Amino acid sequence: MSTTAAPQPWSPPRPVSSRRTWSLVALGAGWWQLVALGVLYVVCVRTAAGQRHENRLHDVALENRGSETGWLRTAFDLVDRLQPHHLVLGVGVVGLVGLVRGRLGAAARGVVVAGGTLAVTELLKLVLLERPALLEHGSAANSLPSGHTSAVLGLALGLLVAGPRWLRAPLALAGAAAAGAMGAFVIADGWHRVSDVLASALVGSIVLCLVHVLPTRDQRRRGALVRLSLLVPGAAAAALVVVYAGGADLTTSYLLAGAVVALTVLTAALALPREVRSRG
Template identity: 90%
Template structure:
């Protein structure tokens, strides 16, 4: 008499987990990047050598301000005209994308990522962090993280969360270009220092991971979350080595910082949960 084995219940692969419970992996990813953000702040802002290198590039940017011509000058003038209401409109668009798809949960998470990235940035910059005057001609005004970079980065990440999976690639590419360009711009035009932009990349990644901590319907990618938590701090550290330890010129510095922000968007797109059909 032959017997057949009872069918085994389906379980997700090891690299993924269902989103119906709290995610310690996402929490660990956020925590690790928060530590990296603290290290970045201490090295670049709380030490005299860090401030000296940052001020060197910042002074060059201020000296070259307004020297751009052609399409680059047009782009800079466009960024100059950005106002807070443009950000509010962008956050509303993020929520609308999720609602049009009938995904209320995705709409809420997208709005939280978009608004939370800028909100955490402003909290850190204006309330929690300070820039001590460690040099004779140093500035005591804290500028870390960059609000403009975080605003565009948050919108890019929010759209990825709220948008459909089949649009993730074009949204990721467009978001990487926009956020990376903003990160490069604020350094090139003397608005921010390199560490400010790198800190914005970390803030955006932290908020994205925190949103994935809470239970939701979907299939988390644990391996991709870990990769995100390693890539963004690693890229930021490499950028500091190139820019400060390597004595990079201004052009190289803002291109490298912008590339880290762009890489954050691309890596985050791969770490987003797989949607379960018919569920938010």
């Protein structure tokens, strides 16, 4: 029987130049979003006008803290009980999903995305970035990006990377709902400002793009990755215009920020490479 009778999805091998082009696109997508993250930080945190817009909504959220009832209060209480060991368990589940499938590379990339999203967030928030005192009522500790949002977003993206292609749609929908809800919750309960959550969306997208700089035998889609790198910063910028320049209320603001986080998960699912099966 001829070995060429049934073409395989991985054949013919991609040339080195094609792999190099993919890596450059992934690297460029990550760096471009890093620039967008820097602009977000400078505009919202390093200017008096930005801090004034930030504090307007944050003060309202702090005044309303604890006033939620019913299922919303239950959800806030659940979020409040999340601990670091829950994240460690979640990252372990991401790796286990890839290993059970026999996809060591996917398991490793999923773990890097899940853990790396939070690690980069904490590095930025606690070490590299600061919130200067530009207004009369004083300064606060830097809160950009949001650690809780990045934790859930990272796990959602990690599961997409490590999980099988046939599960991507339900995983993307569930991950978008969970990460988007977390982003909305931390703003509504006064834990974070809008820009903190938008920054988390950018961090998750950046880590995902940079992880895909690594070589893989899967069928990669440069256009989808570029679309991810454009949509997430664009959505974040649009949300800022509506929330701060447009003077949106607290409910509109946290719903918009949560929607940007959810969009990050959904767009990332479409940007992932198509897996190919091994020979034999």
